[in-house]
Each structure stands twice: as structure tokens, then as C-alpha cells.
Amino acid sequence: MSSTSFEKDPARMRAVRRLHRASAIVAGACLVIPALLALGLGLYWFGVEASRIAAQAGLPAGAVSGDWATRTGGFVLSGLPLLALGWGLAQVRRSFLAVASGQTFSPALVRGLRNFSASLFVSAAIKPVADALLSLFLTRNAGQGERMLALNIGSDTLLILLFAGILWAITWILAEAVDLADDLAQIV
Amino acid sequence: MPIRVRLNVMLAERNVKSKDLAEFVGITEANLSLLKQGKVKGVRFDTLARICDYLHCQPGDLLRHEDGGDATDGQAPAGGDRR
Numbered sequence: 001m002s003s004t005s006f007e008k009d010p011a012r013m014r015a016v017r018r019l020h021r022a023s024a025i026v027a028g029a030c031l032v033i034p035a036l037l038a039l040g041l042g043l044y045w046f047g048v049e050a051s052r053i054a055a056q057a058g059l060p061a062g063a064v065s066g067d068w069a070t071r072t073g074g075f076v077l078s079g080l081p082l083l084a085l086g087w088g089l090a091q092v093r094r095s096f097l098a099v100a101s102g103q104t105f106s107p108a109l110v111r112g113l114r115n116f117s118a119s120l121f122v123s124a125a126i127k128p129v130a131d132a133l134l135s136l137f138l139t140r141n142a143g144q145g146e147r148m149l150a151l152n153i154g155s156d157t158l159l160i161l162l163f164a165g166i167l168w169a170i171t172w173i174l175a176e177a178v179d180l181a182d183d184l185a186q187i188v
Numbered sequence: 189m190p191i192r193v194r195l196n197v198m199l200a201e202r203n204v205k206s207k208d209l210a211e212f213v214g215i216t217e218a219n220l221s222l223l224k225q226g227k228v229k230g231v232r233f234d235t236l237a238r239i240c241d242y243l244h245c246q247p248g249d250l251l252r253h254e255d256g257g258d259a260t261d262g263q264a265p266a267g268g269d270r271r
Contacts, residue, residue, distance in 0.1 A: 187230035188219045 016104070023099035030093035034086040041082060045075040057131075057138055058150050064138045073137050080130045081123040088119020105181035110174050117167035124160035128153050192252040193226040198243050213238040 045053070050066030053074065057064070064070060095112025103109070128151060135150035142148075199206060210220040213235055222228050236247050243249075 183229055186222075186228050187232060188215055188223050188228050188235055 019104070020100050020102065023096040027093045027096035027100060030089040030096065034082070034089050037082055038079070038086070041075060041079055045071045045078070054138070057135055058152070059135065059138060059148055063142055063146070063148070065141060070138065074134060077130050077134045077137055081127040084119050084123040084126065088116040088123070091115035091119065105174075105178045107178060110171055110178055113167065113171040113174065117164045117171060120160060120167065121164035124157050124164065127157055190254045190256065191226075192254055193223060193250065194252055195220075195224045195239070195250055198245060198249060199224075202243055204243065209239065209242055212242045 050064045050070075051061045053066075054061055054064040091112045092115070093112070095109045095116075098106050098108040098112070131152050132149055135148050139147045198204075199209065206220050206224070207217055210217045213220070215223075215235060219228075223231065236250070239245075239250060240247060
């Protein structure tokens with residue numbers, strides 16, 4: 001990289017250093033938050049009473065048995081969207097680590113953000129499916145006619161899908177910016 | 189690209205070291221080397237001005253346009269891929 005007027009501007013360099021620090025913090029959060037979410041999910045499924053789980057799932061009280069298999073199955077099914085999101089956060093973490101190490105515009109940044117937007121989309125898209133499967137699973141031992149299939153598509157899901165689409169478009173623009181930065185880096 | 193960089197020739201004619209020029213211009217020796225080889229996509233006007241100041245020459249002494257893109261002085265064409 002050439003020594004540019006940008007690199008000689010103290011104000012800009014301070015801003016860049018702030019960007020590096022902020023990126024390092026976000027990268028750390030991308031590691032901690034999925035772990036906390038997984039822990040919270042585990043505590044919920046293995047620590048909360050079955051009647052409360054049923055109420056949360058929109059099922060009648062007593063429809064959910066509190067046995068180990070039900071709790072484990074519930075944990076796995078409700079963890080599917082989180083799994084996708086966790087993968088995406090791991091990807092975007094790499095992007096922020098790259099920025100924190102000084103690679104402000106890099107293909108790694110674009111790749112990580114694009115994968116994150118894809119994971120957001122997948123996570124939001126499979127959540128209604130996972131919830132439906134969860135309701136079926138939780139009521140699998142109920143009598144005939146009492147099994148339930150709960151479908152729930154909320155505005156939050158649609159907003160996350162929209163956000164994922166917007167982020168995808170931004171990464172597209174960023175990819176162009178990376179190409180431009182690469183060209184500029186070859187001007188001395 | 190039919191633009192040829194003649195910086196090597198100018199440095200040799202004036203018996204100037206790349207290190208000294210790079211230091212005066214304010215670019216790294218690595219970038220000056222890339223410029224000498226023509227493996228850059230462009231040169232900033234202020235870089236060009238500093239080089240001309242140091243070598244007491246004109247931009248036209250450093251750059252040549254050649255039809256067909258054949259090197260006549262052993263210099264590499266500008267804009268080569270350095271990746």
C-alpha cells in the first residue's frame with residue numbers, strides 16, 4: 001500500500017483506529033452472543049416447567065410432557081434457527097477481525113457479510129418451519145385429534161427477511177468498493 | 189498498455205538510488221519498484237511532481253507512449269498485474 005495523503009492525515013488515522021477498535025469489539029460480541037443465546041436456550045428447555053413451555057409454544061397446558069426426550073428434542077428443533085444464525089455470526093466475525101487487523105476493504109469482509117446476510121435469511125425462513133415442527137413434536141404423544149400444528153409468521157420474521165435482503169444488497173455494493181479500493185491501491 | 193515507464197533509465201542516467209528517491213517522494217521502496225516495473229495502474233500527480241523535482245526532469249522523460257506496446261528500452265508496460 002502506498003503512503004497516501006490519507007495515511008498522513010491524523011484525523012483520518014484516528015477515525016481508522018476507532019474503526020479497528022470498534023470492529024474488534026463487534027468481533028468479540030459475535031463470539032459471545034451466540035454462546036449466550038445457546039446457553040439461554042438450554043436453560044429454557046432444561047430448566048423451565050413443562051406447563052410454561054406449553055404456554056410459550058401456544059399449546060394447552062398439559063400438552064407438553066417434561067421428560068428428557070421432549071426437552072432435548074425441543075432444544076434441537078428450536079435451536080435450528082439459532083444454528084444458522086450462529087454460523088452467520090462466525091462468518092461475520094471473521095470480517096470484523098479482518099477490519100480490526102487493518103484490512104478495511106477486503107474480499108474477506110464482503111464474503112463474511114454476504115454469508116451473514118444469507119444466514120439471517122435462512123434463520124428467519126426456517127423459524128416458522130422449526131416452530132411448526134416443534135408444535136408437532138411437543139404434541140406427538142397427545143391423543144388423536146389433539147395433535148397440533150402451529151404456524152406462526154410474524155412481522156418480526158418478515159422484517160428480518162427484509163433486513164437480510166438489504167444487507168445482501170449492501171454487500172454487493174461493498175464488493176464494488178473492494179474492487180475500487182484494489183484499483184486505488186495500485187496507484188502510487 | 190502502451191505507456192512505458194522510463195524511471196529506471198532516469199535513475200541510472202542521474203546515478204540516483206531508488207531508496208533516496210522513494211524517501212524524497214514519500215512512497216515505499218516496494219511501490220517505487222512496482223512503478224519502475226510499470227506494475228501500477230496509475231501515478232498521482234503529486235508523486236510525479238516529486239519525482240520530477242528530485243530528478244530535475246519532465247513527466248515526459250519518465251513516461252513514453254508506444255504504439256503496439258513493444259518495449260524498446262527494456263522497461264515494462266504500465267498497468268501490469270502485480271497481484
